[in-house]
Amino acid sequence: VSERAGRQRTQIYLDHAATTWPRPPRVLDAVTRAFTEFGGSPGRGAYELAIRSGRALAESRATLASFLGVADPHDLAFVSSCTAGCNLMLKGLLRPGDRVVVGSMEHNAVTRPLGTLVAAGVIVDIVSADETGFVDPDAVERAVRSAPTRAVVCQHASNLTGTIQALGDLADIAHASGAVMLADGAQAVGHVAVDIGALGVDAYAISGHKGLLGVPGSGLLYLSPAIDPDPLVEGGTGVHAADHDRMPPERPERYEAGSADVPGAVGMAEGARMLVELGPEHHILTAALTRRLHEGLLELEMRVLGPEPGVERVPVVSVVPPGGDADRLAFELDRTAGIACRSGLHCAPWAHRSCSSEGTGAVRFSLGWDSEQAHVDALLEAIRALTG
Numbered sequence: 001v002s003e004r005a006g007r008q009r010t011q012i013y014l015d016h017a018a019t020t021w022p023r024p025p026r027v028l029d030a031v032t033r034a035f036t037e038f039g040g041s042p043g044r045g046a047y048e049l050a051i052r053s054g055r056a057l058a059e060s061r062a063t064l065a066s067f068l069g070v071a072d073p074h075d076l077a078f079v080s081s082c083t084a085g086c087n088l089m090l091k092g093l094l095r096p097g098d099r100v101v102v103g104s105m106e107h108n109a110v111t112r113p114l115g116t117l118v119a120a121g122v123i124v125d126i127v128s129a130d131e132t133g134f135v136d137p138d139a140v141e142r143a144v145r146s147a148p149t150r151a152v153v154c155q156h157a158s159n160l161t162g163t164i165q166a167l168g169d170l171a172d173i174a175h176a177s178g179a180v181m182l183a184d185g186a187q188a189v190g191h192v193a194v195d196i197g198a199l200g201v202d203a204y205a206i207s208g209h210k211g212l213l214g215v216p217g218s219g220l221l222y223l224s225p226a227i228d229p230d231p232l233v234e235g236g237t238g239v240h241a242a243d244h245d246r247m248p249p250e251r252p253e254r255y256e257a258g259s260a261d262v263p264g265a266v267g268m269a270e271g272a273r274m275l276v277e278l279g280p281e282h283h284i285l286t287a288a289l290t291r292r293l294h295e296g297l298l299e300l301e302m303r304v305l306g307p308e309p310g311v312e313r314v315p316v317v318s319v320v321p322p323g324g325d326a327d328r329l330a331f332e333l334d335r336t337a338g339i340a341c342r343s344g345l346h347c348a349p350w351a352h353r354s355c356s357s358e359g360t361g362a363v364r365f366s367l368g369w370d371s372e373q374a375h376v377d378a379l380l381e382a383i384r385a386l387t388g
């Protein structure tokens with residue numbers, strides 16, 4: 001599909017949980033400035049362009065740390081995606097014989113690295129979520145107490161149901177038994193206030209191009225000072241080059257081998273600034289839109305996955321259409337109304353099993369920074385026309 005054709009077809013974009021689109025103009029401006037004004041490689045040159053790059057990277061890290069409640073910006077590493085962050089926190093830390101307790105709503109960014117670790121001798125104990133996608137902390141506590149546990153792993157919010165997990169409680173449960181808490185924050189950041197320090201997690205992986213409003217290829221991984229996972233990628237770090245033949249212990253260099261993605265970092269920082277300026281009113285507005293969408297879908301007799309209306313969720317609402325043909329509904333919404341949404345298993349087969357939707361998959365509608373009531377109403381009207 002040419003760029004022109006794509007523009008003509010997509011009238012309404014409801015796939016923000018996959019990636020933000022359109023990118024906010026101010027984020028694109030900031031990224032363009034980084035490409036055009038900070039040409040050098042940070043930490044790898046004493047000339048002005050490289051120094052400006054280094055400064056932009058440090059400022060972006062500080063802005064993002066403050067936005068996310070991270071006390072020491074050095075504990076926040078730039079990574080290429082939430083997937084890369086999840087791989088690092090899991091494969092860098094877990095060793096054969098370690099036992100992990102994990103919720104059943106996880107994305108493949110977590111389940112697949114865990115699958116590899118299981119083959120290497122890590123023991124994985126899955127705690128099933130209830131039908132609304134919620135992982136009961138009491139069930140996690142029972143699982144953690146039943147055998148020595150190295151880590152509790154859980155997402156902050158579900159990309160299938162929008163369910164928000166009780167991450168702070170899970171971190172307390174993990175720590176009470178001497179385990180660490182590792183979290184996938186891909187769907188939470190930008191949609192709920194995330195204070196990593198207050199949550200008390202030991203690792204938190206973030207996608208740059210979803211709710212944080214940055215560009216693809218960017219992400220963040222918070223690692224608390226209490227853990228020291230092995231880096232998965234080794235190479236140049238600019239500074240500390242002569243001191244070590246292995247990756248240096250210093251953060252963030254330990255986890256940032258290779259030339260830095262300055263435009264990606266600058267984009268995330270600009271996204272964070274924009275979210276701060278939008279303020280809590282924006283969350284309230286999006287929550288109201290999400291509820292309108294949810295209730296409208298129920299009126300159309302769709303089976304809506306996840307919590308009841310009125311229970312807080314991130315702006316993700318998935319349905320199993322009557323007859324169960326999710327792909328057909330998504331295809332027809334695009335064809336007849338130019339509505340972009342995502343059908344299938346959403347890289348989360350475990351989660352579909354928990355929601356009894358593994359046989360059909362679902363159609364997911366996810367709202368973002370530019371969503372408005374007219375989008376929701378047009379979607380409901382299009383579904384009514386297709387299914388009525």
Ligand SMILES: Cc1ncc(COP(=O)(O)O)c(C=O)c1O
Nearest residue numbers: 081082083107109159184186207
């Ligand atoms: C819950 C969850 N975790 C991880 C990811 C992966 O994010 P990224 O695209 O940044 O690798 C996604 C993306 O869909 C997700 O929804």
